[in-house]
Amino acid sequence: MKAGRTLLVGLALTLSHDAWAATPMSYLRTFGPAGYPVTRLGWGLGIISVSVVVIVGLLLLGGIFRRRGPRRLSDPNALAVRRDAGGMAWIYIGVGISSLVLIGAMIWTLVVTAVVAHPSSRPALTVQVSASQWWWALRYDTEQPSRTFTSANEIHIPVGQPVRFEVTSTDVIHSFWVPKLGGKIDVIPGQTNVTWLQADQPGVYRGQCAVFCGTEHARMALQVIAQSPADFRAWQESQLADAPRPATPEQQHGTRVFQSHCAACHTIRGSNAGGLVGPDLSHLMSRRTLAAGVLSNTPGNLAGWIVHPQSVKPGSRMPDQTLSGPQLAALMAYLQTLH
Ligand code: HEC
Incomplete structure (x- = not known):
């Protein structure tokens, strides 16, 4: 009873908002359309896999402990070989069900891959991300070249709008990953890979280089700061300005x-x-x-x-x-x- 209550409290804590906030790299719950279908797929495939283990386990236990009739052998030295009728049905049904589930999972995966490949509307903003050991250079591109500027490590985006990311590397292979917003993409020198992210709630979403890229790989984080469109525009204006001249x-x-x-x-x-x-x-x-x-x-x-x-x-x-x-x-x- 006590163990059950502890488990329930643990589960409630896991699902609570604070707990989500305390797990900045959790991909079990996402906050934007580039992540939703993948998260649902992840949970779905996880539940299917666990169910398969449970069902096979139960069938195995049933097979082990099923009572068999007493052996009736006239010659006590004869081998107990019996032709068991009916067992093949389990094989046919089992293979049939597994094949259907696997084909279903494959189709679901293909559909999700296609759905998250492109945002539903054309991104108004492109951020060029250039990874170097062990930090991220950012360049904000818009259709007006005079409104292009550079920054580093902290990516501001407007809430509720898809943002296009063009990622490349100046040295080794890195990987761009903001788990709460969407899937990761490889960052490869000499090549520009394209992805997109959208945050549906304002907040700070932590990202991380997700492929080992040298000694400081673990300290190559980034942050996506999702703001209301008005706050984002204000931030954009402040970044466009030159640095102030020294006064004193x-x-x-x-x-x-x-x-x-x-x-x-x-x-x-x-x-x-x-x-x-x-x-x-x-x-x-x-x-x-x-x-x-x-x-x-x-x-x-x-x-x-x-x-x-x-x-x-x-x-x-x-x-x-x-x-x-x-x-x-x-x-x-x-x-x-x-x-
Ligand atoms: C040889 C090149 C080099 C020189 C010289 C250099 N830096 Fe840096 N600096 C870097 C690199 C590379 C990074 C990124 C380090 C990282 O995060 O791994 C960095 C990071 C920084 C950062 C952190 C910026 C951020 O947004 O994270 C500050 C601040 C900084 N340098 C200030 C200075 C100052 C001030 C000086 C002069 C006293 C200086 N640096 C000299 C190469 C240099």
Whole structure:
């Protein structure tokens, strides 16, 4: 009785909203049309598979424990060979039912594959995702080239609208996966693969590189931030703007430190920094996380990352930086203006 109640409470917790929120990589419940049919298929095939195991198990137990009549052998040394009539029917029925279920599952799978291949309406927005060890570069394309901009690791999308993703890699094979929104797609150097996602509820959906891509593979996360169309447009406008110019002498000192230490690898639009090795930092402060989801974006974490990225993400393509105290303070003052 007690065990049953514990099981029920466990199940209720598993299905509760908080529990779903606490499992950011769960694919058992999805939040957009690129995921719904796949989730239903997953549950359906899971239930069919478990049912097959249970039915076969029960039949096996029945076969083992079925009472047989007493042996009547005239010669006690003779082999107990009996011609059992009727057993073949089980084989015919069993094979027949299994074949029907397997053919049904195959047709269902093919239909789901076809349904999720394309969104029901043409996506208004395309995000080009370029994966590198171990972060994601983003480029937002619209029909007006003047409204194209770049960012990193955090993908904002408008709720309720399909968004097209064109994914490629600059180095090794990665895999782009946002479990709560839809299936994963391989990210292959020299090739552009296309997929789409749509979020039906506002929220933050965690994604992850899903194929081993080197030492920091596990720390190559991304976030999809689904916003109301109005909030998304506001965010888009803020990203389109160039970074603000440094206003105070300390911030100006920070720009110079950035030019000498960081600009070869990082871009800040509106300044002379145009490096492409690392993430675009034009609106760094508008991001929730640093280094592909590894740290939350607080001043302490930012300073720690800048000075010692190799202790946070060993092997990362950003080398540790040797900066004096005043240089770091000036750099921090400048970076914190990048909203
Ligand atoms: C040799 C190239 C290189 C140099 C020099 C460099 N970085 Fe980086 N930086 C990178 C790369 C690559 C990443 C991505 C690391 C990752 O997430 O794995 C990165 C990530 C970052 C991030 C995290 C951005 C985000 O949105 O996640 C910040 C902030 C940053 N660098 C600041 C700086 C500053 C400030 C300097 C100069 C003091 C600097 N970097 C120098 C290559 C460089």
